[in-house]
Amino acid sequence: MYNIDDIRAILKNKLSEKRYEHTLGVEYTAAALAMRYGADMNKARVAGLLHDCAKYFPGEKLLAKCRKHHLEINQYEQDYPELLHAKVGAYLASSKYGVQDEEILSAITWHTTGRPDMTLLDKIIYIADYIEPNRNKAPDLDEIRELAFKDLDECLMTILSHTLSYLKEKGSVIDPTTFATYEYYRR
Numbered sequence: 001m002y003n004i005d006d007i008r009a010i011l012k013n014k015l016s017e018k019r020y021e022h023t024l025g026v027e028y029t030a031a032a033l034a035m036r037y038g039a040d041m042n043k044a045r046v047a048g049l050l051h052d053c054a055k056y057f058p059g060e061k062l063l064a065k066c067r068k069h070h071l072e073i074n075q076y077e078q079d080y081p082e083l084l085h086a087k088v089g090a091y092l093a094s095s096k097y098g099v100q101d102e103e104i105l106s107a108i109t110w111h112t113t114g115r116p117d118m119t120l121l122d123k124i125i126y127i128a129d130y131i132e133p134n135r136n137k138a139p140d141l142d143e144i145r146e147l148a149f150k151d152l153d154e155c156l157m158t159i160l161s162h163t164l165s166y167l168k169e170k171g172s173v174i175d176p177t178t179f180a181t182y183e184y185y186r187r
Contacts, residue, residue, distance in 0.1 A: 025132030116184035
């Protein structure tokens with residue numbers, strides 16, 4: 001098992017105060033969702049804590065780390081390298097924090113974009129990142145939080161739908177992985 005207190009101590013020194021509070025919120029929410037849906041609570045807590053462990057790196061540094069460690073980069077990530085914090089975070093979780101559990105590493109990798117055929121832990125971290133108690137800007141957040149504890153897949157679809165709508169309204173290019181995830185769960 002992983003020492004949660006040690007991970008928290010390291011992250012407290014690496015992340016901004018706001019990002020650290022968000023991280024604790026994701027840990028807490030992931031643990032609650034894991035209890036609700038019968039997932040491994042310790043894995044959920046570790047993935048929740050480490051999901052943004054590379055968030056403090058600027059985009060160019062994330063690109064450099066991906067190249068150095070031979071992490072796959074698609075064109076969208078090349079154009080929007082801040083998304084790479086998830087892949088680099090999974091790499092750091094393994095290399096710096098000693099996480100070798102593939103389920104945890106997957107949940108960290110896909111917490112930003114989602115992916116088709118997500119594991120239970122993937123879904124929990126993706127949703128926990130969106131609904132944790134410190135978040136307050138998304139529309140219908142109270143309803144989405146309630147839905148998270150009633151129907152995880154319906155909640156996932158609602159979040160994906162809101163995310164795609166938000167990106168379209170902003171005129172942003174949509175990550176193909178997020179769109180593929182939406183299409184997969186829409187069916």
